[in-house]
Amino acid sequence: MINRVNLKTTVSLGLAVFILGIFSQTVLAALPPVIPEFGYGIAAGGKLTIGNDSEINQSEEDNVASVISGYDTESKGRLKLGTGAVVNGEVHSYDYITTGNDIEINGAMTWATGNITFGNNTKAKSVYSAAKLKIGKNSIVNGFAMGQAGSQIDPSTVPDSTVGALPAMGEPQPVFLPSFEEVKGKAYKTRSYSKKNINEIDPGIFGTVKIRNKAEATFSSGTYSFNKLYFREKSNIFVDTTEGDVIWEIAKVFRTSRLVNIVKIGDNDLIILSGGDITIGSYNVIEAEMASADDIRINSHSQITGKAYAADDVTVGKQVAFNSTAVPEPTTLVLLLAASPLLLRKRK
Helix, strand or coil, X not given: CCCEECHHHCCCCHHHHHHHCCCCHHHHHCCCCCEECCCCCEEECCCEEECCCCEEECCCCCCCCCEEECCCCCCCCCEEECCCCEEECCEEECCCEEECCCCEECCCEEEECCCEEEXXXXXXXXXXXXXXXXXXXXXXXXXXXEECCCCECCCCCCCEEEECCCCCCCCCCCCCCCCCCCCCCHHHCCEEECCCCCEEECCEECCEEEECCCCEEEEECEEEEXXXXXXXXXXXXXXXXXCCCEEEEEEEEEEECCCCEEEEECCCCEEEEECCCXXXXXXXXXXXXXXXXXXXXXXXXXXXXXXXEECCCEEECCCCEEEECCCCCCCCHHHHHHXXXXXXXCCC
């Protein structure tokens, strides 16, 4: 598993970071990339949209919840659940939450620093709004429902309803996501891989790479650096993690077309780190942990196993199945924090 940083420890370990910072640049450069770890399946610094009839499943080992929006206070972080969506975990927003009808939230708590507006026929457990709470008709809340003055809470469907002060929800945490320099020169021209060949791609530095329609390609354990990475329609990608994680560092764009399969072999991870957008096409089947310094979009009918973190917005299309993977305990934490200056935040 890739090492991760629990951002809340940054201040307390600041002195250790300073001392270890005197180590040579060679030592720091050899450290693996870092994905900030929240304990969420999907985390958006800005807006989070989950499409109609999609299902988000929280790993039993996750620490907090399934989804969160607005962790970056510089962004508008509203969270929207489409009609018929199911979240088997908690739902958090540092902005407001709106839902369509027939929503089901099975986590212990849903909270927002702004308004929460539930559609009709909503099922949830405890709900907390630091502003106004409105619950639609024929809804069931099996717990507390709390909001400020002006909330619309039907006592018949919410037995333990209260209007008043809320517990502290904490401040959003800053997020540092990796940024990579684009490589230039004739040695890094675009490479295309077709279905006519056996495409075994070893770790290294590349320009733009395109896996063509219906082609197959195999990636092995190690780190790959790309300017852009494209998987075309019906391509099959095999990721062999037997000897360790497979890490894709992408300077600009990662994009898949329709009907792409990314098959992971072995017990380690596929880690996708992009300084630009990540776009997953419709009807994809992918097992990966993704982090973007920009936006992530997962199109309709895809099946994703992993995590998705974006500095800006996350959009999940309709009828997507997203299964969160477990959060391991952080290891070699102090050394990773010492490397944190190498992780640059990219904003639009």
